[in-house]
Amino acid sequence: MAADTSPSLPAWGETRVVGQALPRVDAYERVSGSAVYAIDVAFSDMLHAATLRCPYANAKVRHIDTAAAERMPGVKAIITDRTPGANIPWYPGRNGPTSRLFDPHCRYAGDEVAAVAASTLDQALDAVCAIKVEYDQLPFVVDLNDALKDGAPAVQEGGNYADPPRVMQRGDVAKGFAEADAFVEETFETGCQIHSAGETHGSVARWEGDHLTVWDTTQGVFDSQRSLAAALRLPISSVRVTSHYMGGGFGGKLELGKHTVIAALLARQTGRPVKLFLSREETFYAVGNRPADRIKLKIGAKRDGTLTAIDITNRGIVGAYPGSAGVAYQAMDLYLCPNARAEEASVYINAGKQCAMRAPGFPQCSWALEQVMDALAEKIGMDPIEFRLKNIPEVSQIRGNMPFTSTGLKQCLSQGSEAFDWKRSREKPRVEGPIRRGIGVAAGMWGYEGHPVAAAVVRLFADGSANLNIGATDLGTGTKTIMAMVVAEELGIPLDKIEVEWADTATTQYSPASGGSQTVLVNAPAVRSAAAEVRRQILMIASEQFKLPAGDLVIRDGKVFPAAEPEKAVALSELRGLNERRVIMAVGNRDPHPAGKIALPFIAQFAEVEVNTLTGEVKVVRFLAAHDSGRVMNRLTYENQVFGGVAMGIGFGMTEQRRIDRKSGKVLNANLLDYKVPTAMDVPVDIRCLPIDPHDTECNSVGSKGLGEPATIPTAAAIANAVYNATGVRVTRAPITPDEMLRLIAARGRRA
Numbered sequence: 108m109a110a111d112t113s114p115s116l117p118a119w120g121e122t123r124v125v126g127q128a129l130p131r132v133d134a135y136e137r138v139s140g141s142a143v144y145a146i147d148v149a150f151s152d153m154l155h156a157a158t159l160r161c162p163y164a165n166a167k168v169r170h171i172d173t174a175a176a177e178r179m180p181g182v183k184a185i186i187t188d189r190t191p192g193a194n195i196p197w198y199p200g201r202n203g204p205t206s207r208l209f210d211p212h213c214r215y216a217g218d219e220v221a222a223v224a225a226s227t228l229d230q231a232l233d234a235v236c237a238i239k240v241e242y243d244q245l246p247f248v249v250d251l252n253d254a255l256k257d258g259a260p261a262v263q264e265g266g267n268y269a270d271p272p273r274v275m276q277r278g279d280v281a282k283g284f285a286e287a288d289a290f291v292e293e294t295f296e297t298g299c300q301i302h303s304a305g306e307t308h309g310s311v312a313r314w315e316g317d318h319l320t321v322w323d324t325t326q327g328v329f330d331s332q333r334s335l336a337a338a339l340r341l342p343i344s345s346v347r348v349t350s351h352y353m354g355g356g357f358g359g360k361l362e363l364g365k366h367t368v369i370a371a372l373l374a375r376q377t378g379r380p381v382k383l384f385l386s387r388e389e390t391f392y393a394v395g396n397r398p399a400d401r402i403k404l405k406i407g408a409k410r411d412g413t414l415t416a417i418d419i420t421n422r423g424i425v426g427a428y429p430g431s432a433g434v435a436y437q438a439m440d441l442y443l444c445p446n447a448r449a450e451e452a453s454v455y456i457n458a459g460k461q462c463a464m465r466a467p468g469f470p471q472c473s474w475a476l477e478q479v480m481d482a483l484a485e486k487i488g489m490d491p492i493e494f495r496l497k498n499i500p501e502v503s504q505i506r507g508n509m510p511f512t513s514t515g516l517k518q519c520l521s522q523g524s525e526a527f528d529w530k531r532s533r534e535k536p537r538v539e540g541p542i543r544r545g546i547g548v549a550a551g552m553w554g555y556e557g558h559p560v561a562a563a564v565v566r567l568f569a570d571g572s573a574n575l576n577i578g579a580t581d582l583g584t585g586t587k588t589i590m591a592m593v594v595a596e597e598l599g600i601p602l603d604k605i606e607v608e609w610a611d612t613a614t615t616q617y618s619p620a621s622g623g624s625q626t627v628l629v630n631a632p633a634v635r636s637a638a639a640e641v642r643r644q645i646l647m648i649a650s651e652q653f654k655l656p657a658g659d660l661v662i663r664d665g666k667v668f669p670a671a672e673p674e675k676a677v678a679l680s681e682l683r684g685l686n687e688r689r690v691i692m693a694v695g696n697r698d699p700h701p702a703g704k705i706a707l708p709f710i711a712q713f714a715e716v717e718v719n720t721l722t723g724e725v726k727v728v729r730f731l732a733a734h735d736s737g738r739v740m741n742r743l744t745y746e747n748q749v750f751g752g753v754a755m756g757i758g759f760g761m762t763e764q765r766r767i768d769r770k771s772g773k774v775l776n777a778n779l780l781d782y783k784v785p786t787a788m789d790v791p792v793d794i795r796c797l798p799i800d801p802h803d804t805e806c807n808s809v810g811s812k813g814l815g816e817p818a819t820i821p822t823a824a825a826i827a828n829a830v831y832n833a834t835g836v837r838v839t840r841a842p843i844t845p846d847e848m849l850r851l852i853a854a855r856g857r858r859a
């Protein structure tokens with residue numbers, strides 16, 4: 108089949124609106140409190156729901172007695188596994204579902220047992236406490252090593268390996284190591300990270316006859332609609348999902364949550380709208396996490412810096428239900444290396460399930476890969492940046508050497524190191540009393556290509572104002588703003604004349620979920636295409652009025668004029684043809700990805716740290732993030748993404764880790780006090796974002812390659828390499844807590 112590889116619109120050259128640092132189009136609504144988030148949705152007859160969760164890490168429900176709870180004030184409905192219609196399969200595995208909505212076999216402390224709807228939230232919570240459950244407790248396992256021991260309690264029938272080990276390989280790794288002049292081998296561990304979005308998860312469900320409407324906290328309304336329809340055995344067309352303002356997702360709001368189905372069931376049973384929002388505590392165990400991984404990595408290189416072999420083995424924790432804790436892709440694709448092998452397996456423990464979290468697997472891989480790259484550079488006596496520059500790929504080796512549309516990795520490293528003043532910083536004095544100072548670098552890539560199916564509608568009204576209609580959610584990242592800027596750019600009308608309608612399955616166009624760093628690059632080309640078609644039609648109308656060929660006319664700032672005679676400008680609202688037609692409307696679609704090429708973003712990040720060798724404290728004092736994500740769509744939201752991603756990476760590398768008690772099987776730090784998300788005090792004041800724009804004309808018609816996830820990928824590794832540079836201590840276990848740091852410094856002292 109001869110595929111059309113060129114986008115139907117030529118790439119933009121210089122842009123006038125796109126690329127500027129513009130505040131969000133909905134900034135006022137967000138800061139003033141007038142924006143309606145799902146939790147703000149209310150109806151006069153609305154009920155509030157709460158969930159009863161199993162307190163044990165592994166237990167079977169023997170008996171539930173809801174009689175007392177049902178008699179409590181305000182209680183309208185209680186549902187359990189025995190409620191008709193509630194027997195819904197959940198957590199799909201290779202051999203079918205591994206659980207149910209309220210499965211009597213609870214496999215982690217937090218598994219759902221029952222739910223209550225009542226007039227107020229307090230009444231619902233009181234009733235949850237009054238439900239009497241008899242459990243048969245079972246042995247459990249909450250630690251990776253324990254789970255892999257002989258005779259360990261089996262989390263699922265068939266043992267604690269969620270899948271047979273998965274192997275990827277190319278070339279001959281043994282031969283590659285034989286050819287190497289030096290190699291490094293090390294085992295790394297990463298902590299389990301929680302998304303900690305500002306907004307917790309929840310839904311408001313309301314039925315009208317057989318039609319269900321849900322106000323949801325979801326990254327993808329069409330995904331939520333499809334999954335919800337399947338769970339409730341309804342036609343997709345009977346379910347409407349909207350997700351307007353959101354307080355972040357980070358991957359934790361991609362999958363349909365049990366809470367959404369529970370709200371729908373309780374609403375159906377009571378005939379009233381039901382609101383069910385999770386508490387902050389519940390979000391720490393019930394809605395996913397970045398899995399903890401144990402990664403063994405060995406790499407070899409020649410003295411001149413040529414990589415000859417990479418061998419990575421990973422065991423990742425998926426929690427109590429099937430999932431993927433894979434990390435290997437980046438190790439197999441970031442650097443040129445003819446011989447590479449990966450072996451991975453996911454392991455069950457009795458804990459909440461993993462799910463996608465900002466660049467799933469990639470920060471974990473970076474933590475290991477970029478530290479062994481650093482160590483091997485030292486071993487062969489090369490600068491770590493030179494070593495990386497020696498092994499830059501132009502093709503994706505895990506995709507049969509498919510060429511990248513652009514590879515900005517080299518520029519990220521070279522321009523980034525210059526902007527960071529790498530060479531001189533390495534030579535600066537490093538000791539001041541107990542403080543050791545050092546710098547480090549880590550590179551990375553993001554590897555998800557996604558499914559670019561999306562449509563957009565642009566309507567231009569007779570007064571020169573326009574509606575943009577897209578199905579994408581805006582997680583708080585600025586999606587609406589960027590899409591409106593694309594219309595302003597293409598159509599030549601001011602940004603404040605554009606209203607965005609978004610993320611409602613009943614009224615907006617299809618878009619995949621906002622995830623995989625795909626939102627801009629999937630939706631913006633569809634938006635551009637719709638706006639370009641409206642522009643074409645306006646120019647036809649204007650051509651009649653001006654009696655000039657359409658090609659001689661320009662639209663700018665809401666006015667049309669002959670390119671040669673700007674003084675003859677006419678406002679769009681004064682175009683006779685537009686007034687006759689009232690509205691000009693066009694649908695835009697996303698072209699397929701370019702055939703035979705792959706478009707992916709690249710990163711290099713640079714950190715400077717101060718380590719206090721008396722207290723073990725590590726302070727990131729300077730940071731630079733160089734990103735090739737293609738075209739900068741909005742300089743302000745670009746920096747927001749990068750700074751937010753780096754902050755999340757600092758959390759992953761230094762402070763954040765879910766802790767589970769081996770005795771009780773419970774999460775010990777299920778709150779924002781004991782689980783340490785970095786605050787403004789923990790991120791450097793001196794943080795800079797350096798966009799590298801390779802002017803990629805092939806990736807898609809707007810030239811953007813995705814940014815949200817790349818921003819967090821190499822951060823922790825760059826910090827760990829800086830810590831090594833400062834102290835000579837290699838921190839293999841994330842996060843780098845002060846006590847871990849002190850332990851390693853002491854151990855090094857004993858060896859010396």
Ligand code: MOS
Nearest residue numbers: 358464465622623
């Ligand atoms: Mo992302 S983890 O695909 O929201």
